[in-house]
Amino acid sequence: MGKLLYGPHQRAVEIEDRDLAHLQVVMLSKLRRGESFAFSWDKAVSEGRGRASIWISPAIPLEFSFLGGRRPALNRAWIDQMMVGAASGELQLIPEP
Structure with missing residues (x-):
């Protein structure tokens, strides 16, 4: 299980490594073009279920942290x-098609 660390306080969003690798490609592609956007996901049972969203912007720190050592x-x-x-x-x- 990897983590998307977001913002100056590094809010952690736990995401499976494979999912996170694909999100990384999409997010970095948009950020390279200077685009801001919302990112939404279904929360884990441990977080109380439901959905959550954050605003992704080139001005806000973002880190992709993977548990596994191999790139999928x-x-x-x-x-x-x-x-x-x-x-x-x-x-x-x-979900992956």
């Missing part, structure tokens, strides 16, 4: 689906 093979179709959703202004962690 990337699924281009999954990345493309998340990019399409993110184009509307909200990136959502969706």
Whole structure:
């Protein structure tokens, strides 16, 4: 289980390494273009379930921390689906196709 560390206080969002690797590609692609966007995900049972969202901006610190040492093979179709959703202004962690 990896972590997305966000903001100056490094709020931690736990995300499976494979999911996080795909989110990293999408997020960094948008941030390189200077785009800001919302990121939403389903909260874990340990967090009380429900959904959460944060605002991702080039001005806010962001770190991707992976538990595993190996980089997973990337699924281009999954990345493309998340990019399409993110184009509307909200990136959502969706199941891998």
